[in-house]
Amino acid sequence: MRVAVRATEEAVIRLLKAGHPLPANLINREEEIRLPVFQSVEAVPVKNYGIEGTGRIVLARGRKDVWFVDIKRRPSKVSLDDSKDFITVRDQLQSKFSGQKVTGWLVTTSTLDPKAQAFIDSVECFATPGAAKR
Numbered sequence: 001m002r003v004a005v006r007a008t009e010e011a012v013i014r015l016l017k018a019g020h021p022l023p024a025n026l027i028n029r030e031e032e033i034r035l036p037v038f039q040s041v042e043a044v045p046v047k048n049y050g051i052e053g054t055g056r057i058v059l060a061r062g063r064k065d066v067w068f069v070d071i072k073r074r075p076s077k078v079s080l081d082d083s084k085d086f087i088t089v090r091d092q093l094q095s096k097f098s099g100q101k102v103t104g105w106l107v108t109t110s111t112l113d114p115k116a117q118a119f120i121d122s123v124e125c126f127a128t129p130g131a132a133k134r
Contacts, residue, residue, distance in 0.1 A: 009071065016067065017038065019035050019037060033126065038060040041058065041061075043059075050096070057071075063100075064100055065102075066101070069105045069107055071108070078110060078111070078113060083106070083113075087120070090104040104120075105127070106127040106128070108129050
């Protein structure tokens with residue numbers, strides 16, 4: 001089954017609710033990643049979780065796992081500083097959901113700096129560059 005990622009909240013929510021494994025080429029890994037079963041998947045403002053900013057994230061909550069998806073729709077490359085901000089959000093969410101494992105997934109319409117990709121990989125999160133805008 002071919003899975004494509006679109007950089008919209010609705011598309012990411014459908015993908016997470018479906019529960020299909022994420023293909024390796026989609027998340028720059030050697031093996032596909034099996035998604036946990038989520039009880040709720042919704043787009044929420046980051047301010048709801050004490051994070052500064054005006055953006056929204058897609059938050060998927062399961063019994064043992066919490067995933068959040070940060071969608072970046074922009075023409076410029078995602079830098080190392082952007083990836084550090086992304087991991088900071090993950091760390092803040094981890095403090096809110098202390099009994100569960102929080103995993104981050106960055107979906108962007110642009111490209112990723114190789115250092116940013118390496119940093120995201122090093123903290124066991126995922127990134128998908130070149131997502132379709134619609």
